[in-house]
Amino acid sequence: MSLCIRDLSFLDWHDLSLDLGVEEIVAILGDSGSGKSLFLRAVADLISSQGNVEYSGKSRESFEPTNWRRKVGFLPAEVFWWEDRVMDHFEKAPSSDWMKRLSLDESSLHWQPQRLSMGERQRLGLLRLLDRQPKVLLLDEPTANLNESATSCVESLISEYIQSTGAAAIWVTHSESQAARVATKRFRMSDKRLSLIES
Amino acid sequence: MSTEELSYLDLSFALLLVVGLAILLSAYRLGVTQSLLVATVRLVVQLSLIGYVLRFLFASGNEPYVAVMALVMLIVASREIMARQKRRLKGWGSLGIGAGTLFVSSFAIALYGILVVVHPKPWYTPQYVIPLLGMIMSNTMNAISLSMDRLTSAVYDNRDVIEQRLALGQTSREAIRSYSKDCIRTGITPIINSMATAGIVALPGMMTGQILAGASPLEAVRYQIMIWILIAAGAGFGMAFALRMLEVTLFDSRMRLRLDRFEKPKK
Incomplete structure (x- = not known):
């Protein structure tokens, strides 16, 4: 087991549970405002929550918060940049192979972040997350600003990362077809509950 | 050399400047004229009072x-x-x-x-x-x-x-x-x-x-x-x-x- 979430409660949401196996991708569907992003932020320990969250059998509280968030990396729907150059947000520059696969211009690493388009921000945001080598990816609509071909590049890059590093992912999406493509299990968030969608 | 004595009459000449400034500001209709006058009154009252307090404090020590x-x-x-x-x-x-x-x-x-x-x-x-x-x-x-x-x-x-x-x-x-x-x-x-x-x-x-x-x-x-x-x-x-x-x-x-x-x- 990679990530084990038991009876997680935050704000008005109570007792949400979810299991994530090694190399598994679980999708969460649901309307805007149903609490999908809040759920990911609670798992990443960015907002207060009660309940049990364990990574490979060790409780969240036994990790330093910084180590937990490196292990369980959260990719927000809108990615922000704060340093002067895109490059300064990375610990080591992403491989040119990955840049190419996501159709990113290599010189964009030296740009000011303001120059990036929404789609570039999102793809570079994914590389920025993978740069920290997380073992669990919490992805909040990682392809929302991308066209079809970019979307499939991102999907294949993520599943390749997961397989090659033994990671796992919780993938929040609006798209039923994406959920069917990438995930082994699908959940729906509605009425502040998380329920398994039987296939 | 001792300090030139400053009487309340002398001070009132200084206050004339505030009156002049208030008239000028009211022509601009900024709404700060009243604040200026209130602040001036507070300045005079607060400092006069503190003058007495300090005189008492220094005397008793x-x-x-x-x-x-x-x-x-x-x-x-x-x-x-x-x-x-x-x-x-x-x-x-x-x-x-x-x-x-x-x-x-x-x-x-x-x-x-x-x-x-x-x-x-x-x-x-x-x-x-x-x-x-x-x-x-x-x-x-x-x-x-x-x-x-x-x-x-x-x-x-x-x-x-x-x-x-x-x-x-x-x-x-x-x-x-x-x-x-x-x-x-x-x-x-x-x-x-x-x-x-x-x-x-x-x-x-x-x-x-x-x-x-x-x-x-x-x-x-x-x-x-x-x-x-x-x-x-x-x-x-x-x-x-x-x-x-x-x-x-x-x-x-x-x-x-x-x-x-x-x-x-x-x-």
Whole structure:
């Protein structure tokens, strides 16, 4: 087991549970405002929550918060940049192979972040997350600003990362077809509950 | 040389300038005329009253009265720090940080100045303690209130960026370092600027006062140098201390940004 979430409660949401196996991708569907992003932020320990969250059998509280968030990396729907150059947000520059696969211009690493388009921000945001080598990816609509071909590049890059590093992912999406493509299990968030969608 | 006597009649000529300014401002319809007049009245009343208080204090010269006066100054300055915060901590948090750091920093620096630098006899001589403490405290108050307000506003405005920095595994200090640096710079810059131009652009107020009162300019200059150094120390230490306390309250033990600990700003 990679990530084990038991009876997680935050704000008005109570007792949400979810299991994530090694190399598994679980999708969460649901309307805007149903609490999908809040759920990911609670798992990443960015907002207060009660309940049990364990990574490979060790409780969240036994990790330093910084180590937990490196292990369980959260990719927000809108990615922000704060340093002067895109490059300064990375610990080591992403491989040119990955840049190419996501159709990113290599010189964009030296740009000011303001120059990036929404789609570039999102793809570079994914590389920025993978740069920290997380073992669990919490992805909040990682392809929302991308066209079809970019979307499939991102999907294949993520599943390749997961397989090659033994990671796992919780993938929040609006798209039923994406959920069917990438995930082994699908959940729906509605009425502040998380329920398994039987296939 | 003794000071030229300034009578109330002389003062009323100075007040004529305020009347002139009020007439000019009312022509612009800025709505500040009333504030100007109220401020002038407050200036005259407050300073006249403090004149009597100080005369009494200097004549009696005993410790309890000096302590009471220092306490009143602390309360008023703490209230002023609170009033200047756009976003306050719920409960007593902001007052606690503001008053606590103001007290520790300004009293410690004033005591150091009195006991180590000036050493009057007895040490609590109100003619030294009250003006020294007042000058240190008012500058420390400005530095603390300005930097606290700046930091809470900056963190509030950039809360999404800060959360993403935390999400990438940064510590809470790393995530807000650029904002705290900016706040320290804002708080200390006015003091550094006035130290750098002291004597060239304007003669500092205290030195001017001593010279008018007949002290030798060389003596007055030495006092002024001391005062500026004490002010810089009081303001700098107080501000650094207040920002550190604020950082601790902005995040919890799991390094989560806790903006829920702040009240909604008043319109």
